[in-house]
Amino acid sequence: xxxxxxxxxxxxxxxxxxxxxxxxxxxxxxxxxxxxxxxxxxxxxxxxxxxxxxxxxxxxxxxxxxxxxxxxxxxxxxxxxxxxxxxxxxxxxxxxxxxxxxxxxxxxxxxxxxxxxxxxxxxxxxxxxxxxxxxxxxxxxxxxxxxxxxxxxxxxxxxxxxxxxxxxxxxxxxxxxxxxxxxxxxxxxxxxxxxxxxxxxxxxxxxxxxxxxxxxxxxxxxxxxxxxxxxxxxxxxxxxxxxxxxxx
Amino acid sequence: xxxxxxxxxxxxxxxxxxxxxxxxxxxxxxxxxxxxxxxxxxxxxxxxxxxxxxxxxxxxxxxxxxxxxxxxxxxxxxxxxxxxxxxxxxxxxxxxxxxxxxxxxxxxxxxxxxxxxxxxxxxxxxxxxxxxxxxxxxxxxxxxxxxxxxxxxxxxxxxxxxxxxxxxxxxxxxxxxxxxxxxxxxxxxxxxxxxxxxxxxxxxxxxxxxxxxxxxxxxxxxxxxxxxxxxxxxxxxxxxxxxxxxxxxxxxxxxxxxxxxxxxxxxxxx
Numbered sequence: 001x002x003x004x005x006x007x008x009x010x011x012x013x014x015x016x017x018x019x020x021x022x023x024x025x026x027x028x029x030x031x032x033x034x035x036x037x038x039x040x041x042x043x044x045x046x047x048x049x050x051x052x053x054x055x056x057x058x059x060x061x062x063x064x065x066x067x068x069x070x071x072x073x074x075x076x077x078x079x080x081x082x083x084x085x086x087x088x089x090x091x092x093x094x095x096x097x098x099x100x101x102x103x104x105x106x107x108x109x110x111x112x113x114x115x116x117x118x119x120x121x122x123x124x125x126x127x128x129x130x131x132x133x134x135x136x137x138x139x140x141x142x143x144x145x146x147x148x149x150x151x152x153x154x155x156x157x158x159x160x161x162x163x164x165x166x167x168x169x170x171x172x173x174x175x176x177x178x179x180x181x182x183x184x185x186x187x188x189x190x191x192x193x194x195x196x197x198x199x200x201x202x203x204x205x206x207x208x209x210x211x212x213x214x215x216x217x218x219x220x221x222x223x224x225x226x227x228x229x230x231x232x233x234x235x236x237x238x239x240x241x242x243x244x245x246x247x248x
Numbered sequence: 249x250x251x252x253x254x255x256x257x258x259x260x261x262x263x264x265x266x267x268x269x270x271x272x273x274x275x276x277x278x279x280x281x282x283x284x285x286x287x288x289x290x291x292x293x294x295x296x297x298x299x300x301x302x303x304x305x306x307x308x309x310x311x312x313x314x315x316x317x318x319x320x321x322x323x324x325x326x327x328x329x330x331x332x333x334x335x336x337x338x339x340x341x342x343x344x345x346x347x348x349x350x351x352x353x354x355x356x357x358x359x360x361x362x363x364x365x366x367x368x369x370x371x372x373x374x375x376x377x378x379x380x381x382x383x384x385x386x387x388x389x390x391x392x393x394x395x396x397x398x399x400x401x402x403x404x405x406x407x408x409x410x411x412x413x414x415x416x417x418x419x420x421x422x423x424x425x426x427x428x429x430x431x432x433x434x435x436x437x438x439x440x441x442x443x444x445x446x447x448x449x450x451x452x453x454x455x456x457x458x459x460x461x462x463x464x465x466x467x468x469x470x471x472x473x474x475x476x477x478x479x480x481x482x483x484x485x486x487x488x489x490x491x492x493x494x495x496x497x498x499x500x501x502x503x504x505x506x507x508x509x510x511x512x513x514x515x516x517x518x
Contacts, residue, residue: 145409145421146405146406146409146452147406148402148403148405148406148409149399149400149402149403149406150403150406150407151406151410164452165452167402167406167450168399168402168450169399169402169403170406185450
């Protein structure tokens with residue numbers, strides 16, 4: 001909006017990564033295993049990976065200088081290390097990698113849980129002291145103009161507050177709660193990333209569709225008089241969407 | 249500075265060109281030097297409504313491409329001395345328009361001392377419509393009292409507030425005016441048509457006028473004379489009110505109620 005020239009903006013971002021859980025530090029053994037899994041070919045497209053070292057008895061002695069080129073031959077581009085002990089942070093920064101401290105020492109339950117849990121800084125800066133990503137408190141997005149048909153507003157990671165009406169055919173989405181201090185005539189989807197406790201509040205309930213954490217309801221029939229056009233809240237009560245008048 | 253006004257709607261056939269012609273004529277009748285530009289490249293109509301179709305030599309695209317000067321392309325209106333029409337091209341398509349080209353034309357009109365530039369937008373939300381509204385200072389949203397027209401107007405209002413030059417530069421937003429056309433109070437009373445209050449409540453934009461449904465509009469189009477010149481008709485009066493309100497006069501809304509039909513007329517028909 002502003003014409004002021006900024007060289008850059010800092011915005012929050014999260015990246016889905018694959019984690020590679022190492023069970024041995026021996027390069028020869030790893031190469032055999034990688035060959036068996038990915039074949040002998042050189043991958044051109046490289047995928048970002050997080051190297052999880054919690055399965056290794058002596059992670060400090062990991063020959064990273066030797067392993068990183070080996071991984072990259074198979075298209076595994078390591079962008080960070082994960083370990084339950086902070087002592088590995090130095091090793092990560094030596095190699096220009098980000099470091100993420102595993103939240104719970106999952107020793108013993110390493111078997112197949114390859115799902116990435118911690119977001120990792122995407123561009124590691126070698127010189128900076130590596131740090132576990134700090135979770136920034138979610139921002140509330142405030143919109144003070146009408147959201148018209150065909151427009152969509154998404155409050156990523158936080159709540160959404162709208163001070164003007166949401167027209168029929170418009171869509172507002174938030175990962176947290178949605179507050180609308182005007183009529184809601186379009187669609188409102190709260191808890192878009194699965195927050196079951198998210199709620200929708202509106203000063204005048206006339207919505208086309210409401211959804212909380214993926215449980216949605218299209219409103220084709222006329223709403224009951226108790227909430228139609230009245231201040232209303234919408235929440236989830238064990239898989240069931242509940243719409244009730246506010247202030248009762 | 250010339251004030252740039254876009255007449256737009258999203259939906260086709262609601263009365264944008266009729267309104268552009270009458271509104272621009274009304275501004276000129278009040279003594280303002282006014283230009284009206286047809287942005288509907290490929291489907292030009294404004295020249296027909298203004299009755300100058302046989303005087304079109306050069307058009308907007310010719311000026312944008314530097315094939316003609318603005319002075320060569322502007323057609324002086326037959327009713328008003330200070331009204332000029334810049335027709336669209338019939339043979340080209342909308343890709344021939346560019347933001348830079350339009351900006352040059354608007355700047356040049358400004359230098360020529362025009363007070364108002366009225367941009368007659370094509371229907372839809374494609375390039376022609378986006379360019380017609382891009383440079384606007386104010387917008388007249390033409391809406392028929394029926395749900396699909398209102399929905400499309402809502403869409404256009406969203407585009408005005410996000411894709412216009414004022415929105416992109418973070419300036420004061422485009423000033424919006426709602427104009428309801430083809431309004432038939434009798435049908436509203438029967439519940440066949442949205443009322444003025446319904447449309448206002450859905451769109452929440454200040455109302456600049458209501459133009460009643462009238463046979464006079466069709467007659468005016470066929471005669472090639474903007475409806476505002478049909479003195480004595482309610483359409484002409486309604487458009488004159490719109491122009492007065494636009495320049496800041498306070499005029500009460502008229503033609504909102506169905507005319508009272510007398511008992512005899514009801515018994516024996518009109």
